[in-house]
Amino acid sequence: MQRFASALDICGFGWFAPLARLPSSPDRMHELRQFTLRVGLPMIAISTLLFAWHVVATSVQVGGMILPTPALVWDKGVEQVREWREDGVARTAHTALVAKTAADQGMTVNEVKQFMPFQGKRLFVNQIWLSLETVFLGVGVGVLIAIPLGILCGLSGTVFTMANPLIQLFKPVSPLAWFPVVYMIINKAVTSQDPLLPKSLVIAAIVVALCSLWPALVNTANGVANVDKDHRNVARVLNLGWFRTVWSIVLPSAMPAIFTGIRVSLGVGWMVLIAAEMMAVSPGIGGFVWDWYQSSNDIALAYLVLAVIVIGSIGFFLDRLCITIQLLLSRGAIAQVR
Amino acid sequence: MIRTAILTAAIAASVVAADFTPYERVNPTPDMKKAIANKLELKRPLKFGMIKLTDCAAIVVAKELGYFAAEGIAADVIVQPNWQAVRDNLVNGDLDGSHMLYGHPMGAAIGIGAQADIVVPYNMSINGMGISLSNDVWNRMAAKDPALAKPGYPMPLSAAPLKDIATAYRADGKTLTMFMTYPAGSHNFNLRYWLGSGGVNPGFYDGPQDAKGVTGADVVLQVNPPPQMVSAMNQGNCQGFCVGEPWNMKLTIAEKTGRLAIPSNYVFDGSPDKVFGMTKKFVDANPNTTKAVVRALIRAGHWLDESMDNRRKLAEMLANKDYIGAAPEIIAESITGTLVYGVGADGALDRRPEPQFNVFYKRFASFPLTSHGVWCLTQMRRWGMIAEDKPDAWYQETAAKVFRTDLYRAAFASLQAEGLVKTEDLPEKDGISYPAEAFIDKIAFNPAKPNDYIKQFTIRKP
Numbered sequence: 001m002q003r004f005a006s007a008l009d010i011c012g013f014g015w016f017a018p019l020a021r022l023p024s025s026p027d028r029m030h031e032l033r034q035f036t037l038r039v040g041l042p043m044i045a046i047s048t049l050l051f052a053w054h055v056v057a058t059s060v061q062v063g064g065m066i067l068p069t070p071a072l073v074w075d076k077g078v079e080q081v082r083e084w085r086e087d088g089v090a091r092t093a094h095t096a097l098v099a100k101t102a103a104d105q106g107m108t109v110n111e112v113k114q115f116m117p118f119q120g121k122r123l124f125v126n127q128i129w130l131s132l133e134t135v136f137l138g139v140g141v142g143v144l145i146a147i148p149l150g151i152l153c154g155l156s157g158t159v160f161t162m163a164n165p166l167i168q169l170f171k172p173v174s175p176l177a178w179f180p181v182v183y184m185i186i187n188k189a190v191t192s193q194d195p196l197l198p199k200s201l202v203i204a205a206i207v208v209a210l211c212s213l214w215p216a217l218v219n220t221a222n223g224v225a226n227v228d229k230d231h232r233n234v235a236r237v238l239n240l241g242w243f244r245t246v247w248s249i250v251l252p253s254a255m256p257a258i259f260t261g262i263r264v265s266l267g268v269g270w271m272v273l274i275a276a277e278m279m280a281v282s283p284g285i286g287g288f289v290w291d292w293y294q295s296s297n298d299i300a301l302a303y304l305v306l307a308v309i310v311i312g313s314i315g316f317f318l319d320r321l322c323i324t325i326q327l328l329l330s331r332g333a334i335a336q337v338r
Numbered sequence: 339m340i341r342t343a344i345l346t347a348a349i350a351a352s353v354v355a356a357d358f359t360p361y362e363r364v365n366p367t368p369d370m371k372k373a374i375a376n377k378l379e380l381k382r383p384l385k386f387g388m389i390k391l392t393d394c395a396a397i398v399v400a401k402e403l404g405y406f407a408a409e410g411i412a413a414d415v416i417v418q419p420n421w422q423a424v425r426d427n428l429v430n431g432d433l434d435g436s437h438m439l440y441g442h443p444m445g446a447a448i449g450i451g452a453q454a455d456i457v458v459p460y461n462m463s464i465n466g467m468g469i470s471l472s473n474d475v476w477n478r479m480a481a482k483d484p485a486l487a488k489p490g491y492p493m494p495l496s497a498a499p500l501k502d503i504a505t506a507y508r509a510d511g512k513t514l515t516m517f518m519t520y521p522a523g524s525h526n527f528n529l530r531y532w533l534g535s536g537g538v539n540p541g542f543y544d545g546p547q548d549a550k551g552v553t554g555a556d557v558v559l560q561v562n563p564p565p566q567m568v569s570a571m572n573q574g575n576c577q578g579f580c581v582g583e584p585w586n587m588k589l590t591i592a593e594k595t596g597r598l599a600i601p602s603n604y605v606f607d608g609s610p611d612k613v614f615g616m617t618k619k620f621v622d623a624n625p626n627t628t629k630a631v632v633r634a635l636i637r638a639g640h641w642l643d644e645s646m647d648n649r650r651k652l653a654e655m656l657a658n659k660d661y662i663g664a665a666p667e668i669i670a671e672s673i674t675g676t677l678v679y680g681v682g683a684d685g686a687l688d689r690r691p692e693p694q695f696n697v698f699y700k701r702f703a704s705f706p707l708t709s710h711g712v713w714c715l716t717q718m719r720r721w722g723m724i725a726e727d728k729p730d731a732w733y734q735e736t737a738a739k740v741f742r743t744d745l746y747r748a749a750f751a752s753l754q755a756e757g758l759v760k761t762e763d764l765p766e767k768d769g770i771s772y773p774a775e776a777f778i779d780k781i782a783f784n785p786a787k788p789n790d791y792i793k794q795f796t797i798r799k800p
Contacts, residue, residue: 097367105370115381116368116412122660187426199432281419291417294390294565295663298592 010327011320015039068302073309076302080124087123094118124288128310131273131284134201135318138208139269143262145209146216150261151246153217154224154254171214175207175272179279182206200282207276212269216261223257224250255329263322270315285311373410379624380434383412384631387424387436390417390565390662391582392673393463393612394437395652395698400638402655408637409630417661420563421520428615429454435631437462438615443740444714445522450546450723455618459628459745460635461710462612464703466696467528467602468586468677471578472571475514476597476680478503489679489688494604494778497536504538504556507577516540516578517562517570521549524611526559527717529580532605533557534797535779542799543722551721571596582611583672583696584664590678591668591687597680603694607776608701610710621745632749636704640759643699649674672696702765706746709769709785711737716788722799733788734769743768 005017018034025031050070057067102112153160186203227250235245277286289307292300388394397415400406406413418424425442427433443456479499480486504514518525533540541555552558562570567579568589589596602609614635621628641648653670656662662669671678673696679688697703712733718724753759774782781794
């Protein structure tokens with residue numbers, strides 16, 4: 001039971017751990033009180049927010065526009081899921097139609113499918129998925145560049161002194177500034193009619209990579225530079241080669257710092273992504289936000305609030321995921337993470 | 339527990355958004371038999387671009403009512419963020435055809451922005467633009483002319499008072515700024531024409547590479563995408579704009595932060611506006627597909643001008659968030675033949691009938707008249723986008739290269755053979771002249787004499 005409870009702690013379900021410990025705990029009242037506090041207090045905060053939101057939305061009008069209530073936003077969320085389900089049904093029907101057309105015309109199913117592929121609606125659920133793909137692609141590329149560079153900077157003061165001004169120069173550049181640059185280059189560079197990945201996705205991912213690689217780089221450099229002197233001396237005594245030193249001494253010691261960097265990068269990437277998608281009109285969540293914003297319809301506000309909540313929840317979930325991985329990689333370093 | 343209770347209460351109290359009945363789709367699945375019979379070159383869905391403006395109607399109708407499908411065309415309609423993206427995406431092949439401004443293909447033909455061969459086999463609309471002014475500018479105008487303070491102020495409205503207002507703005511250290519949608523575009527030329535007719539200089543361009551066009555300007559013009567016009571005015575970034583619908587109605591009905599000063603049909607009645615552009619490369623490589631596309635669009639245009647009932651159905655179609663997404667009642671305003679100029683202090687709407695505002699098919703509106711192209715070039719020369727004088731023949735040749743009347747005529751003839759369209763809807767000549775009454779400044783336009791025409795304007799690039 002104790003192990004289950006600590007596993008919950010690691011996965012970010014720490015608030016549930018006291019309940020899991022309850023059967024075996026010597027002080028059951030304490031565990032129960034812990035659970036009430038850890039679950040009850042956030043619940044009170046959430047309820048207060050929802051209540052205040054509801055009161056404001058039902059009593060205040062902004063220039064004749066009715067603000068969406070929590071219930072309306074919830075409805076819109078349910079509507080998105082329903083549309084997603086209906087889309088699945090339509091897809092099945094379309095497959096049947098393609099098969100029938102192929103039989104009628106004496107063509108192969110693939111020929112017909114190419115001519116009339118399934119044209120589903122733009123679905124929010126799919127858009128979330130696409131956004132996740134984009135952010136992982138972007139941050140992945142960013143991290144792959146950042147970590148080797150960070151290790152070099154951490155190991156050698158010369159490299160760091162060379163790179164530092166550049167890092168400081170590019171770190172604060174907003175995705176909105178990168179976007180036009182990336183857009184113009186990719187638009188001209190990608191000439192294929194049927195590229196491997198959609199152009200808008202590539203543009204958004206590159207913008208994400210450009211903005212998110214800096215935290216990983218700086219953290220890696222710091223982590224590597226601060227590796228214990230004794231550890232390095234061990235490497236020297238053992239007469240390890242440069243590569244072995246980095247691989248078996250420096251990297252393991254710097255791992256917590258590197259992961260903190262990746263975690264911050266992913267957070268930055270997710271924040272940047274929405275802006276990048278809005279400008280690239282990529283069909284991700286940013287595209288969803290942009291579509292509704294451009295529609296200039298009062299009902300759009302409910303969808304925009306829904307998007308804000310979904311974006312926040314996914315950002316929170318991604319962060320938890322990173323913490324969990326980090327904890328699994330370096331148990332005992334729990335205090336460091338928080 | 340508490341949360342559930344609140345949610346239940348909230349659901350009970352929530353306001354349900356106004357719904358409207360869906361229209362019936364005739365045939366949204368492409369007809370394979372027809373695709374084979376039409377010998378379509380491309381066995382894939384065609385990608386068509388549109389901007390969130392009501393004059394994209396023909397493309398949406400052809401898709402939603404199945405005119406594309408009836409030709410054997412599978413069509414994807416993709417909303418574009420701004421006119422620059424429309425141009426880029428068409429030229430690099432991401433789009434097979436698009437809702438465009440007539441200035442897009444004309445500008446591309448003579449190297450404004452960048453050179454490209456875009457042709458127009460179909461004209462999407464005439465008229466349909468509106469010039470709006472902020473309440474501040476309007477109040478300053480009304481202080482001089484009491485007629486403007488009351489609903490029903492007479493048309494056409496003169497732009498002349500803006501000159502003094504611009505001076506007053508400058509004295510306060512501000513600039514009177516008006517937004518339009520694209521340099522080589524309908525809204526820019528319409529706004530410039532109106533300002534010029536009132537003796538207000540909107541600024542000259544110093545040749546084709548000057549993207550700003552503010553030399554000598556009384557009023558400074560800037561580019562802004564259509565859906566962001568209203569918020570720009572609300573934030574005070576501009577004091578006026580020229581844009582298509584539903585954005586003027588969004589301003590006057592929903593936001594009430596400005597007035598519709600003058601619809602474009604009082605500036606130049608019969609003015610070209612949106613065209614359907616395709617690349618020359620596409621048209622040359624896929625003649626059968628092009629013909630099928632134009633056939634579908636002609637039928638869509640015919641449907642649009644057939645009855646007011648169809649226009650109401652159109653409003654419902656366009657209100658879908660995959661197209662425009664604005665409230666259907668705001669979209670319905672102009673396309674069912676009325677415009678709201680503003681809202682009085684008592685909340686009464688100054689609504690007037692404007693049947694000539696949105697024309698899609700009548701008055702040869704869907705025919706790609708070469709005179710549209712010549713007029714566009716005269717305005718480009720007038721404002722300095724074209725830096726030097728050109729012979730009259732150059733104007734005609736350039737316009738005829740872009741406005742491909744042959745493609746329209748071929749598609750029309752085949753529809754005529756099937757009895758789907760009437761002969762009187764096809765003009766005899768490829769270009770037409772406009773009488774002096776068509777223009778606010780009463781200067782007649784004869785496409786055969788573009789140089790003489792340009793010389794009659796008082797405000798023009800020296």
